[in-house]
Amino acid sequence: xxxxxxxxxxxxxxxxxxxxxxxxxxxxxxxxxxxxxxxxxxxxxxxxxxxxxxxxxxxxxxxxxxxxxxxxxxxxxxxxxxxxxxxxxxxxxxxxxxxxxxxxxxxxxxxxxxxxxxxxxxxxxxxxxxxxxxxxxxxxxxxxxxxxxxxxxxxxxxxxxxxxxxxxxxxxxxxxxxxxxxxxxxxxxxxxxxxxxxxxxxxxxxxxxxxxxxxxxxxxxxxxxxxxxxxxxxxxxxxxxxxxxxxxxxxxxxxxxxxxxxxxxxxxxxxxxxxxxxxxxxxxxxxxxxxxxxxxxxxxxxxxxxxxxxxxxxxxxxxxxxxxxxxxxxxxxxxxxxxxxxxxxxxxxxxxxxxxxxxxxxxxxxxxxxxxxxxxxxxxxxxxxxxxxxxxxxxxxxxxxxxxxxxxxxxxxxxxxxxxxxxxxxxxxxxxxxxxxxxxxxxxxxxxxxxxxxxxxxxxxxx
Ligand code: PNW
Numbered sequence: 001x002x003x004x005x006x007x008x009x010x011x012x013x014x015x016x017x018x019x020x021x022x023x024x025x026x027x028x029x030x031x032x033x034x035x036x037x038x039x040x041x042x043x044x045x046x047x048x049x050x051x052x053x054x055x056x057x058x059x060x061x062x063x064x065x066x067x068x069x070x071x072x073x074x075x076x077x078x079x080x081x082x083x084x085x086x087x088x089x090x091x092x093x094x095x096x097x098x099x100x101x102x103x104x105x106x107x108x109x110x111x112x113x114x115x116x117x118x119x120x121x122x123x124x125x126x127x128x129x130x131x132x133x134x135x136x137x138x139x140x141x142x143x144x145x146x147x148x149x150x151x152x153x154x155x156x157x158x159x160x161x162x163x164x165x166x167x168x169x170x171x172x173x174x175x176x177x178x179x180x181x182x183x184x185x186x187x188x189x190x191x192x193x194x195x196x197x198x199x200x201x202x203x204x205x206x207x208x209x210x211x212x213x214x215x216x217x218x219x220x221x222x223x224x225x226x227x228x229x230x231x232x233x234x235x236x237x238x239x240x241x242x243x244x245x246x247x248x249x250x251x252x253x254x255x256x257x258x259x260x261x262x263x264x265x266x267x268x269x270x271x272x273x274x275x276x277x278x279x280x281x282x283x284x285x286x287x288x289x290x291x292x293x294x295x296x297x298x299x300x301x302x303x304x305x306x307x308x309x310x311x312x313x314x315x316x317x318x319x320x321x322x323x324x325x326x327x328x329x330x331x332x333x334x335x336x337x338x339x340x341x342x343x344x345x346x347x348x349x350x351x352x353x354x355x356x357x358x359x360x361x362x363x364x365x366x367x368x369x370x371x372x373x374x375x376x377x378x379x380x381x382x383x384x385x386x387x388x389x390x391x392x393x394x395x396x397x398x399x400x401x402x403x404x405x406x407x408x409x410x411x412x413x414x415x416x417x418x419x420x421x422x423x424x425x426x427x428x429x430x431x432x433x434x435x436x437x438x439x440x441x442x443x444x445x446x447x448x449x450x451x452x453x454x455x456x457x458x459x460x461x462x463x
């Protein structure tokens with residue numbers, strides 16, 4: 001029976017990438033240097049000293065890539081725009097050739113029947129803004145971001161109707177502005193990393209977070225002002241999801257409280273317009289510094305909420321004392337995917353959108369990323385047999401379908417990633433694609449999972 005495993009009519013079947021991870025052409029057509037160019041060009045920062053200089057060469061091969069998306073029945077493509085292609089200096093004079101690339105890409109997508117969804121910031125900040133202002137430590141960067149976002153919406157708005165402001169506040173702030181180890185289960189920890197590679201004290205870190213959400217809010221307003229009426233906008237955050245150990249009302253209440261607290265500096269303030277008291281109390285209430293007016297900007301009304309869903313942040317059980325929940329340690333034997341942080345639990349794909357609806361009343365949700373890395377190899381017959389990724393997708397989309405069948409308003413799903421690509425500090429070692437890429441020849445080979453996606457998208461159902 002497939003009938004009861006279908007998604008709502010009009011559900012978007014998308015694939016996703018990000019500029020620095022796929023484009024290459026790092027210094028072509030007037031592009032400015034980004035903080036990721038600088039970071040990856042510094043030896044020792046990236047596994048194997050890989051860089052995104054060439055990556056998938058998507059900048060030149062986008063026609064082939066759009067044809068591949070079409071061949072797997074994708075109906076939407078989430079790509080990001082490299083800010084330093086548009087404003088090489090961060091602000092000021094726009095670079096027409098940079099904008100032209102995205103214009104050609106969008107035309108190609110529309111001709112293939114694929115709807116473009118543009119992310120405006122997927123971490124490749126113009127180096128000029130890092131040098132001038134210290135990046136997101138300064139409100140000036142948030143202001144410059146709004147200027148760039150409004151300009152893009154004005155120029156592409158006739159053909160691009162959906163924008164995500166910022167991708168994963170959590171990842172680029174926590175990974176780029178401090179040196180930190182995060183637990184990965186079984187008592188083990190993993191060191192995060194990323195551009196600009198700073199190590200700021202906690203008070204400044206909170207100010208960085210604040211300027212990032214402020215940049216989001218200012219960009220929302222600028223996109224509405226710059227784009228045509230009906231332009232839709234939201235964010236794409238790596239939501240921290242607390243999963244209830246047992247599906248009972250008291251466990252679910254505990255998980256909701258833990259989820260709200262874990263997202264305090266990002267989703268919670270963007271959707272509520274206030275920082276939770278506990279978040280402010282942490283540093284004695286002294287940071288971040290902000291105004292009521294800024295809070296109103298941060299909580300500018302959105303058309304949808306976008307979340308990247310990979311793994312649970314934690315499991316919780318209820319307790320009687322405040323805050324009403326307790327984190328349960330993740331067992332050493334808990335299954336993982338290839339990336340060391342990737343604790344495997346498909347139910348996170350059910351709880352993430354359900355929490356968005358129950359905690360914040362979200363009425364339109366996109367899964368802006370979901371996927372996994374696997375130890376893919378080309379077999380002797382030339383094919384790539386990623387049966388584990390097929391298992392992963394069937395299980396996660398099964399849980400998403402469960403959510404939509406219960407009335408959780410999810411309007412689309414973007415698989416990470418359309419192709420294997422530059423996986424940040426892991427370089428080309430961790431493959432997340434539906435399409436295998438040989439990084440010597442740049443040949444593309446659809447994996448087994450691409451066939452699964454094609455069939456699921458065709459039927460609008462879990463298969
Ligand atoms: C996301 N975690 O990063 C990014 O948006 C992508 O650019 C990236 O390639 C993809 O997911 C895969 O890593 C994440 O620790 C980084 O849970 C870390 C986590 C999740 C997502």
